[in-house]
Amino acid sequence: VAATAVQPEPVWPKEEGSSVATASAAIPAADVAVLVDASLSMRNHRYEDVRQAVVAFAAALAGKQTLHLRVFGDVAGAPLEGPADKISGKVADHLPAAPIFHNTDLGAAIHKAME
Numbered sequence: 001v002a003a004t005a006v007q008p009e010p011v012w013p014k015e016e017g018s019s020v021a022t023a024s025a026a027i028p029a030a031d032v033a034v035l036v037d038a039s040l041s042m043r044n045h046r047y048e049d050v051r052q053a054v055v056a057f058a059a060a061l062a063g064k065q066t067l068h069l070r071v072f073g074d075v076a077g078a079p080l081e082g083p084a085d086k087i088s089g090k091v092a093d094h095l096p097a098a099p100i101f102h103n104t105d106l107g108a109a110i111h112k113a114m115e
Helices: 040-044 047-060 084-094 106-114
Strands: 030-037 065-072 080-083
Touching: 030 047, 030 106, 040 047, 047 065, 047 084, 065 084, 065 106, 080 084
Parallel strands: 030 065
Antiparallel strands: 065 080
16 A cells, blocks of 8 residues: 655635735625624723724625624614625724723623624
């Protein structure tokens, strides 16, 4: 019995100058719920980085996705929702610039997101 080891080609192409493979694929229509903790506990957990990541994520969604964005803390705020390509430009204004709530109620946020 003989065996030959063959190095497989990467499944996803690597970006030039990067050792990390990236994937891109057609994403089917989907509902995407994003919950952002805007409680004071996030003050020392890089809230601004989270905020910027959510803005970038929303901008990357295509028109086939429906985005449901909800900010929460003591309560779950009113959602920003609709076709991603129509509302992605409103995400930055919907998110508070800094944490504003005193406590975190993740259960309430999940409950509201599932309504």
